Amino acid sequence: MKKILALAAVAALTAGVSAYAANPFSDVTPSDWAYQAVVDLSEQGVVEGYPDGTFKGERNITRYEMAQIIARMLAKEDQLNAEQRATLDKLAGEYADELANLGVRVSNLEKKVGNIYWSGDARMRYQSKSLDQKDGWNGRIRINVKGQVNDSTYVQGRFLNEMDFKGNDTSSTSMDQLYVNHNFGKDVSVRLGRQPISFGDQAGWLNNGHDGYDGGQIAYNNGKLSLATGYGQFNSTFGDFAYDANDNNKSDFYFARGAYDFNFAKLGVDYIAYQDKHNVVEEGKINAAGDKAKVNFEGTKPELFGVNLNIPVQQFNVFGEYWKNTTAPSALEDTAWNAGLSYGAANWKKPGTWDLSVAYNSVGNGVYLGATGWQTNILDAVANAKQLKFWNAMGDVTLAKNVQLHAEYAFAADADQGADPDDAWTVSLNYKF
Structure with a gap:
């Protein structure tokens, strides 16, 4: 239920994402570890992308957009293997504040193993x-x-x-x-x-x-x-x-x-x-x-x-x-x-x-x-x-x-x-x- 609510929150917010184009979140560049981690997960078929449904691993994205990508992955966390889950937990910890603004409760996921x-x-x-x-x-x-x-x-x-x-x-x-x-x-x-x-x-x-x-x-x-x-x-x-x-x-x-x-x-x-x-x-x-x-x-x-x-x-x-x-x-x-x-x-x-x-x-x-x-x-x-x-x-x-x-x-x-x-x-x- 929590993951469904989280996904619903993301969907509701991404519908109006263009209104947030001027949001002062700092950019995440292709050289950042989080960006590279998402690229790796994308190549494994895990990432669903951000607002338009595809992940373009070739340009800067905002921390807000990165949080949306992470939220989508959290919604299907039970489908990931142990290594993918560990990467996701680390990403959730790094972007905890942005996820909280999206209404996604991460509950210190970077420190979570199972329950x-x-x-x-x-x-x-x-x-x-x-x-x-x-x-x-x-x-x-x-x-x-x-x-x-x-x-x-x-x-x-x-x-x-x-x-x-x-x-x-x-x-x-x-x-x-x-x-x-x-x-x-x-x-x-x-x-x-x-x-x-x-x-x-x-x-x-x-x-x-x-x-x-x-x-x-x-x-x-x-x-x-x-x-x-x-x-x-x-x-x-x-x-x-x-x-x-x-x-x-x-x-x-x-x-x-x-x-x-x-x-x-x-x-x-x-x-x-x-x-x-x-x-x-x-x-x-x-x-x-x-x-x-x-x-x-x-x-x-x-x-x-x-x-x-x-x-x-x-x-x-x-x-x-x-x-x-x-x-x-x-x-x-x-x-x-x-x-x-x-x-x-x-x-x-x-x-x-x-x-x-x-x-x-x-x-x-x-x-x-x-x-x-x-x-x-x-x-x-x-x-x-x-x-x-x-x-x-x-x-x-x-x-x-x-x-x-x-x-x-x-x-x-x-x-x-x-x-x-x-x-x-x-x-x-x-x-x-």
């Missing part, structure tokens, strides 16, 4: 750390695989490998995500398995995009309003409170969240309810190492509420977030908040685009969930302080298509009832494929 789709990212990162920790020089690669079961169901997995370049770390590869997603119509979906999760709207104290949970969720999204609720258990260090005496992140929890786009602003709300108690490090108890002793001081079942707001103003974005742990013991700081300003947007496909943001953060030890999307180690100080206040600046610039430089700087930190951490910074090269 399997591959994608990934890699990072090379240097970290100048605070808290007397050694500087870091490390790498990470993540490979995503998506299996399209049918029009409504897919299975998603992710392989992860992290490596320390400064030590003798041989590293190991693991699968940190594996879940199934089923769509009910276009707005409702159900997901089961080990899956990613994030809360709030900034990559700080409740959103790291790396760890997740084992469980299920049901979600609704109509483009303006999004709602989700689920139940499960956090995995890795995400969900392990900084104050927890037993490092008990393997707690069942349920959550609910929602967001609405008002066009002039976007508002989000979150709720997290733990089903197990998290014990607290008892004040005044010092062990032989001079650190606070981890003792069984009875805690509570954490219950957190959060709200976040983004207000775009031309190229700027004003953002803020507030969280509260409503069941935190009195010995803990039960709130966290931040406010900041960003400018620009680094587009992975557009070299030279960039963004920059700066924010002030106040993070209580009764709220921080023990994992962060920030790449400095500044938040490690929360484990030995009641509250940490600091500034954070970060920026991205797209150096080439699918290549970005990222940098962060955390500074002017003030720890309540703890040692103030030094400034920390990091820089990394990031790649998508």
Whole structure:
């Protein structure tokens, strides 16, 4: 059905192709690899041609015309052999934007083999750390695989490998995500398995995009309003409170969240309810190492509420977030908040685009969930302080298509009832494929 719709879209658009003669698409010359690839496919009887039905492999054509040729081949992809299909997938990837303008959904066909789709990212990162920790020089690669079961169901997995370049770390590869997603119509979906999760709207104290949970969720999204609720258990260090005496992140929890786009602003709300108690490090108890002793001081079942707001103003974005742990013991700081300003947007496909943001953060030890999307180690100080206040600046610039430089700087930190951490910074090269 999708291929029939795609063909219909091409036919409708090609009927008036003369009106697009002045379209500013750049020319594809006979010396371009894509042009040669189409010539080769034409000689194999695969190419049906462009608007007039014949392919003239002797003059320049526009990228728009090339996209029409590719769309026609996509409509009969199941008739191609493996080599022809691989060539077509590469062409579809090169002309994805033009195909999208034609209404043809290519779904990253350059990364598709049958019903399997591959994608990934890699990072090379240097970290100048605070808290007397050694500087870091490390790498990470993540490979995503998506299996399209049918029009409504897919299975998603992710392989992860992290490596320390400064030590003798041989590293190991693991699968940190594996879940199934089923769509009910276009707005409702159900997901089961080990899956990613994030809360709030900034990559700080409740959103790291790396760890997740084992469980299920049901979600609704109509483009303006999004709602989700689920139940499960956090995995890795995400969900392990900084104050927890037993490092008990393997707690069942349920959550609910929602967001609405008002066009002039976007508002989000979150709720997290733990089903197990998290014990607290008892004040005044010092062990032989001079650190606070981890003792069984009875805690509570954490219950957190959060709200976040983004207000775009031309190229700027004003953002803020507030969280509260409503069941935190009195010995803990039960709130966290931040406010900041960003400018620009680094587009992975557009070299030279960039963004920059700066924010002030106040993070209580009764709220921080023990994992962060920030790449400095500044938040490690929360484990030995009641509250940490600091500034954070970060920026991205797209150096080439699918290549970005990222940098962060955390500074002017003030720890309540703890040692103030030094400034920390990091820089990394990031790649998508």
